[in-house]
Amino acid sequence: MKILLKNGTILTMAGSEPEIIEGDLGIEDESIAYVGDTPGDFIPDKIIDASKKIIMPGLVNAHTHIAMSLMRHYADDLPFWEWLNDRILPMEEKLTPDDVYTGSLLSIAEMIRSGTTTFADMYFFMDAVAEAVAETGIRANISRGLVFNEAADLKKLDIGVKLFHDWHKKAGGRIHVDLAPHAPYTCGPEYLEHVRKSAEELGAHIHTHLSESRKEIETIYSLYNSSPIAYMEKLGMFRQKTFAAHCVYVSFDDIRILADYDVSVVNNPGSNFKLGNGFAPIPRFLNAGVNVALGTDGPASNNNLNVFEEMNLAALVNKAVHEDSTVVPAYTALQMATINGARALGREDEIGSLEAGKKADIILVDGGKPHFYPNFNPVPALVYAGQSADVDTVICNGRLLMEQGTLCTMNEDDVLAKAEKTSHRLALSS
């Protein structure tokens, strides 16, 4: 199957400075065949008119818990522990694998609509998430969240390892599986040592939460006289390739550790703000050479899966925190949402930029809306004025997932109706 995206404004995200090419992009099967001028021997099966469209890499949501879409708009503006213990956990306890599948489909519909072609998910009943990914054509890194309860209880780790054997590099290579020790405050050192060993044996990457709240810092200091990041380093966790969500409360020593081990930080501004945690020091990470990606976190604490919004927040809010209108420029926010996300997930050779040979994970953004005018520069226009609804067409692994606003691989009405019914059942029985 050959697809020609004709006559667009191509933002490749391939270099450290914006590269904008007015021209075509050719797709052959799963991959990008060329960027720029269409060769005479490229005979497309399908031509998509990309005039007035910005062609760019699909966005990477590098940290989320997608099935939690079932619990959003249900408990907001509450103190954190009341939100978690009284509202979210009682619903979560009722979840079945089928519910996780239903919530995953709802979230995948939203992600496709908003231009996300890859997400990194940590949750439970992950086979259901994998099935939803396999069916809908999106790309994902999935992992079973590992929370330790008793010394002998390694069952969840077994489930996580089984997930790796069952799904890693499956669904045409679209699915990767990571190991996901939930957080330093939910996993003791012995348990983490088991996780580390398993990850080493499997060659699995680590997806975790680190230094999200002041309370976490206090807890880990009181238990181990160490910051969460230094604690993980001492245990040798970072010898495995790691990407860590949040990293809000970090010292300069912590930042040095992240840089030394090439640990990727996944910034989740929407969730960090909504839960009242605070501001991760993004310019400091960037100055230290730390790779910073973007995530939405779970949609119950956001309340959406909109990476355009996270780009906007990252670019705007860091300027206010640092009282400097030059930090986190628009192109940096776009890098965070594309190539840096790919790098965090260990997939930068496959995705994250538009280059011949990479997988065809591509979105077309409608630059014809009033907020894109005047057409001086698509980079600030996307970050400071764009919104996820501007995404017109989405391609993942060479396959159309949305064309001109219509989802191609899902029956959206059915997905929404089933999610609505499921959520209300969970809420009533909580």
Add this chain to the structure above:
Amino acid sequence: MKILLKNGTILTMAGSEPEIIEGDLGIEDESIAYVGDTPGDFIPDKIIDASKKIIMPGLVNAHTHIAMSLMRHYADDLPFWEWLNDRILPMEEKLTPDDVYTGSLLSIAEMIRSGTTTFADMYFFMDAVAEAVAETGIRANISRGLVFNEAADLKKLDIGVKLFHDWHKKAGGRIHVDLAPHAPYTCGPEYLEHVRKSAEELGAHIHTHLSESRKEIETIYSLYNSSPIAYMEKLGMFRQKTFAAHCVYVSFDDIRILADYDVSVVNNPGSNFKLGNGFAPIPRFLNAGVNVALGTDGPASNNNLNVFEEMNLAALVNKAVHEDSTVVPAYTALQMATINGARALGREDEIGSLEAGKKADIILVDGGKPHFYPNFNPVPALVYAGQSADVDTVICNGRLLMEQGTLCTMNEDDVLAKAEKTSHRLALSS
């Protein structure tokens, strides 16, 4: 003309707590006839199916400079003075009245699309803005920005006063005219006394900028040994009803002054963040009983006119600043964008909530998108998940300005093409 909005989810914004009514809303000529059940004797000329739609008041953008849309996406991520002096002012100096008209139409197209039915504008060549408002059917408070250069030069004040005589309560009452002393650092005390007297004579309200940046605070202290807000109070400016943009750097004394004089604050989070100014203390204003509205500021420093985004920023970011997930709850953000905006502009008897007898400024938001599911509560859904593109239909003063995504009072293609041409001409000649 009678319009029936049938079978929607009506968020009235009429009280201090959310009031949600499942039902109908009737419009007769310019006004809301009823909210809830359709009386038997109401025979509509037009019925709009509002099922799966949230019916709510049109949004109020209480501080902007709309013609600056011509200069957006042109100069971003620069130090403030470089941005202003080297990029924006050279373009601004070239503006003609016709350019201001062109930029105004571009911005009005974007505002209608994003659910704004009223805006407060301060700029120059304001007759051109007024013409654009009159033609397109939107509602506005307009004012000539008054910057003082020489003691004898009261010409701009004359222009501002003439604007009042020419346009106040014109265009079927949709246009109000305010007097707009630009800021304490651009208007000396004698000039402000002239402005104050004119406002008193006319019964005009005051629209101004206050306490936007650290530099402004330093300047006003060095000149007058006073905060900008205390300086304006001493001059008696606040005896006229005033709404003031920004108020980022304020003391507790400043907040008391604002509360005592019922000065409305227009919070512009997007612009304050993008220009690296910082965070206005919104929860402190609210606790002190200060009326807080929302604005985008000019689109060159935002870069859009999207009040949904400002609601989202206000609700999210204040929680992070104060490390408290309960401050600026979603309903408060919605109040800021509707009834508080109406109050700031002195129009709370006309607009800002859906109540029988008020003007029919109404938007229908499409609650059928995935991010609105599950349908537990439209209030957090609108603020934390919604986006401006969810606005489906817009009514102002009883007239349809957009129906199902199509603008009714403008030729959008022509507006965009002319704005594009104008902006590039201005950039080339700068």
